[in-house]
Amino acid sequence: MVILSAKNIHKKYGTVEVLRGVDIEVETGEIVSIVGPSGSGKSTLLHILGTLDKADAGQVFLKNANITFLNGDKLANFRNRNIGFVFQFHHLLPEFSALENVCIPGWISTQKKSAVKEKAEEILIMLGLKERLENKPNELSGGEQQRVAVARALINSPEVVFADEPSGNLDSANAKDLHQLFFDLRKQFKQTFLIVTHNEELAQQSDRMLTMKDGKII
Numbered sequence: 001m002v003i004l005s006a007k008n009i010h011k012k013y014g015t016v017e018v019l020r021g022v023d024i025e026v027e028t029g030e031i032v033s034i035v036g037p038s039g040s041g042k043s044t045l046l047h048i049l050g051t052l053d054k055a056d057a058g059q060v061f062l063k064n065a066n067i068t069f070l071n072g073d074k075l076a077n078f079r080n081r082n083i084g085f086v087f088q089f090h091h092l093l094p095e096f097s098a099l100e101n102v103c104i105p106g107w108i109s110t111q112k113k114s115a116v117k118e119k120a121e122e123i124l125i126m127l128g129l130k131e132r133l134e135n136k137p138n139e140l141s142g143g144e145q146q147r148v149a150v151a152r153a154l155i156n157s158p159e160v161v162f163a164d165e166p167s168g169n170l171d172s173a174n175a176k177d178l179h180q181l182f183f184d185l186r187k188q189f190k191q192t193f194l195i196v197t198h199n200e201e202l203a204q205q206s207d208r209m210l211t212m213k214d215g216k217i218i
Contacts, residue, residue, distance in 0.1 A: 001027060003026060003062065004025070005024065006024050006048070006060045008021050009022040009055045011048065018215055019044055019048070019215045020216050022212075022215070023217070024210070029186060030207050031183065031186055032193070032194050032195070033209045034212060035196075035197060036213055037213065040215065041214075041215040043196055048060065049194065052085075062078075062083070080108055081156055082159045084154055085161070086149050086153050087163075087165070090145040090148065090149040091149070097136060098124060098129060098132050098133055098135055099121065099124065101148055101152055102148060102152045102155055103155065104152070105152060105156055106120065106156055121133060124148070142169060142170055146174070147181070150178070154185070154191070160194060161192065161193050162195075167179065167199055179202045
């Protein structure tokens with residue numbers, strides 16, 4: 001079943017045409033990687049599909065909902081409930097513990113605080129961070145910080161997790177662990193991932209590898 005689709009996506013920044021009519025479909029439980037040279041439009045496409053940016057033309061559908069024209073609070077609420085993000089730089093809030101960082105999207109969604117905390121603990125323990133729940137980000141290794149970021153992306157049981165160079169800031173051993181984690185999560189939760197990466201190993205392990213060049217999927 002198609003969970004995410006986009007049709008004829010165009011995007012310009014000034015006079016530079018970054019996306020030139022991109023079509024894409026992702027099925028539930030798929031792990032799809034997008035590869036291509038720097039400047040090919042990979043991250044721009046990911047940000048538009050993940051509602052962090054707006055296309056100049058084209059439409060985006062998630063779970064059969066046309067999200068192209070959502071704005072303001074409606075867009076923020078939809079994103080919070082349905083979309084998870086993992087970035088190259090973890091974007092963890094330094095003043096909060098690992099557990100609190102994971103809880104924040106759940107608390108924003110007005111779920112019961114105790115239920116969110118319980119779920120966050122379960123996810124962090126599942127990701128091998130049982131002894132790190134109360135540690136601040138600066139007390140965690142790079143690999144541990146990225147696992148906290150993955151847990152945060154999962155806290156609201158999103159339809160799709162968007163990952164932008166998720167292992168780009170990790171050494172090879174931690175990168176391999178993170179890649180395996182994505183496949184474990186897909187197996188356990190049928191989680192869907194769309195990943196922009198320069199890591200050939202991850203791209204080749206994916207169910208599908210899409211290559212972008214000059215603002216198009218080729």
